[in-house]
Structure formats: C-alpha cells, structure tokens
Amino acid sequence: AAKDAGRGVYRFYADAMHNQASERKAIEDALRDALAKDELTLLYQPIVDVAREKITGFEALIRWRRGDGKVVSPSKFIPIAEESNLIVPIGEWIIRTACDAVARIGPGYRVAVNVSPRQFANEKLPATIMSAVSASRIEPAQLELEITEGVFLDESPENLAMFQRLKRTGVRLALDDFGTGYSALGYLKKAPFDKIKIDQSFVLGAADKSSMNAAIISSIVGLATALDMETTAEGVETHDDLALVRGLGCSHVQGYIYGKPMDLDEILALIGEKDGHVVARGYKSAR
Ligand code: C2E
Ligand code: MG
Ligand code: MG
Ligand code: MG
Numbered sequence: 294a295a296k297d298a299g300r301g302v303y304r305f306y307a308d309a310m311h312n313q314a315s316e317r318k319a320i321e322d323a324l325r326d327a328l329a330k331d332e333l334t335l336l337y338q339p340i341v342d343v344a345r346e347k348i349t350g351f352e353a354l355i356r357w358r359r360g361d362g363k364v365v366s367p368s369k370f371i372p373i374a375e376e377s378n379l380i381v382p383i384g385e386w387i388i389r390t391a392c393d394a395v396a397r398i399g400p401g402y403r404v405a406v407n408v409s410p411r412q413f414a415n416e417k418l419p420a421t422i423m424s425a426v427s428a429s430r431i432e433p434a435q436l437e438l439e440i441t442e443g444v445f446l447d448e449s450p451e452n453l454a455m456f457q458r459l460k461r462t463g464v465r466l467a468l469d470d471f472g473t474g475y476s477a478l479g480y481l482k483k484a485p486f487d488k489i490k491i492d493q494s495f496v497l498g499a500a501d502k503s504s505m506n507a508a509i510i511s512s513i514v515g516l517a518t519a520l521d522m523e524t525t526a527e528g529v530e531t532h533d534d535l536a537l538v539r540g541l542g543c544s545h546v547q548g549y550i551y552g553k554p555m556d557l558d559e560i561l562a563l564i565g566e567k568d569g570h571v572v573a574r575g576y577k578s579a580r
Contacts, residue, residue: 399564438466
C-alpha cells in the first residue's frame with residue numbers, strides 16, 4: 294500500500310509539473326501575438342527629487358491586457374519572455390514606446406526603462422537604443438536604463454564592455470533592485486552607473502523602530518555618495534518612510550505616496566498642473 298501511495302504522490306507531482314509547463318507554453322504562445330494585437334501597454338510612475346518635491350522622470354512599467362480582459366503581471370510574463378527570447382522584440386517595442394512618451398512629456402524629464410539580462414546580452418542593444426533616441430528626437434540622457442543586479446551574476450569582460458558601449462551612447466544607467474542580488478561591490482565601481490535604486494523590500498516599513506532597514510538604506514546611500522551616484526528609494530508609501538529616506542539622504546523617491554504607475558495621458562495632466570511639482574499623499578497600503 295505504501296508503494297501505491299508513493300506512486301500516487303509521484304503521479305501528483307508529475308501532473309502538477311506538466312500543468313505548469315503547459316501553462317507556461319500557453320502564456321508563451323499568447324505573448325507571441327500580444328505585440329501584434331496591441332495588448333501590451335506601458336504605464337509610467339513618477340520619480341521625484343525629494344529636496345525639490347519635483348518630478349524628474351518616470352519609470353516605464355509594462356502591462357499585458359489580454360483579449361479576455363485579464364491583466365497579466367510583468368513578474369509572471371517577463372520571465373517567460375526572457376526564456377523564450379521574445380524579450381528581444383518586446384524590449385525593442387518598450388524602448389521605442391518609452392522614448393516617444395518622454396518626447397511628448399518634454400525636455401527636462403527622463404524616462405527609465407527596465408532592461409532584462411537577455412536584452413543586455415544582445416549585441417544589438419546599443420544600436421536599438423541609438424535609433425530609438427534619434428527617431429523620437431530626445432536627448433540620450435533623457436533615457437535611463439535600469440539593469441537588475443542579476444546581470445552581475447556573470448562578471449564577464451563582455452558585460453563590462455556592454456556597460457561601456459551603452460554609456461557611450463549617452464544614456465544613463467541605473468542599478469535596479471539593489472541589495473536583493475549578489476552584489477559585487479568592487480564591480481559596482483567599474484561599471485558606469487549614474488544611480489542606485491534601493492529595493493522596496495528595504496524601504497517598505499523602514500520607519501518602524503524595530504527595523505534594521507534604516508541602517509541598510511543609510512549604508513547604500515553612503516556607498517552611492519562616495520561613488521558619485523544618485524539614489525532612488527523604491528516603494529515609499531507612508532509619510533513616516535518618506536521622512537526617513539529623506540533624512541537618510543536619498544536623492545529621489547518612487548512610490549505610491551507620489552503616484553502609482555499611470556497612463557501617458559494622466560502623466561501629461563499631472564505635469565501640466567504644477568509644472569511637475571507634487572505633494573506627498575499618504576497611501577494606505579492594502580496589506
Ligand atoms: P521594478 O523594476 O523594481 O519596478 C518597481 C515595481 O514596484 C513596480 O511593480 C511598481 O509598480 C512597484 N511599486 C512602485 N511603488 C510602489 C509602492 O509604493 N508600493 C508597492 N507595494 N509597490 C510599488 P510592477 O509594475 O508590477 O513590476 C514588477 C517588476 O517587473 C519590475 O520591478 C521589473 O523587474 C519588471 N518589469 C516591469 N516592467 C518591465 C519592462 O518593461 N521590462 C522588463 N524587462 N521588466 C519589467
Ligand atoms: Mg525598475
Ligand atoms: Mg526596482
Ligand atoms: Mg524592485
């Protein structure tokens with residue numbers, strides 16, 4: 294009987310694995326058509342200079358609204374796009390769309406785009422960027438590439454060379470999700486980053502007295518300052534956390550307290566109101 298039970302458990306896991314694999318395959322097939330069907334859109338979330346309380350730019354965040362009305366989260370489909378290499382054509386669309394958006398928003402503002410490891414490994418990335426920048430007639434420095442720490446897993450000369458090639462196009466480079474990966478601090482010095490984005494896992498609730506996160510944020514800010522880089526604290530929702538990260542010297546803040554990701558028309562209206570000046574509104578977290 295024990296043997297039968299074991300077989301049952303095996304069958305259970307095999308089925309579960311099969312279901313997972315076929316779900317991934319189904320998402321991959323649908324994603325392949327999503328671009329052509331106009332199901333992908335970019336939302337933009339304000340990034341605010343804390344000292345001036347002024348928007349300096351926006352992070353472009355992708356959304357997939359499927360034909361049946363369901364919205365698929367990027368954390369679900371970006372990894373599938375990565376594995377299937379669909380991220381390359383989708384990534385080109387993201388870069389072109391984001392450059393067009395910041396052209397409409399206007400000079401003095403930047404747009405930040407997430408670049409995944411496969412895109413980063415693609416030899417054609419600098420050419421893609423240069424043609425998008427010139428087609429939308431923006432300054433290269435109005436485009437910022439956010440590269441997650443995961444890319445650092447491979448500290449190869451190829452990666453270092455790609456950072457230099459990207460830098461030479463004139464775009465800005467930001468190190469995303471800092472603190473969540475396997476940071477190689479020495480490497481950070483060799484790569485030409487303009488900004489470090491402090492992951493929201495350190496920021497959410499950091500003002501709690503019991504939290505160690507303030508110490509972590511403080512040391513990241515110290516490191517960034519020494520290396521002449523800006524810092525953005527991600528995931529600021531409350532006035533207490535805003536006061537904390539401001540006090541610790543973060544130069545920029547991104548979070549629901551200043552605005553959720555929104556569509557381009559909402560961004561244009563927001564900028565129009567007070568020339569980019571914004572007021573922090575306490576956000577009550579749903580959790
Ligand atoms: P990320 O690049 O670290 O983006 C920040 C995420 O934090 C976004 O989630 C944003 O909506 C969320 N966020 C911002 N402020 C707050 C806040 O105050 N509270 C909370 N709880 N969350 C906040 P989103 O849009 O779901 O994106 C998740 C991740 O998916 C991104 O993390 C990024 O790694 C990836 N991603 C999103 N768009 C793209 C894209 O166009 N290309 C690529 N390659 N990856 C993308
Ligand atoms: Mg990002
Ligand atoms: Mg981030
Ligand atoms: Mg993050």
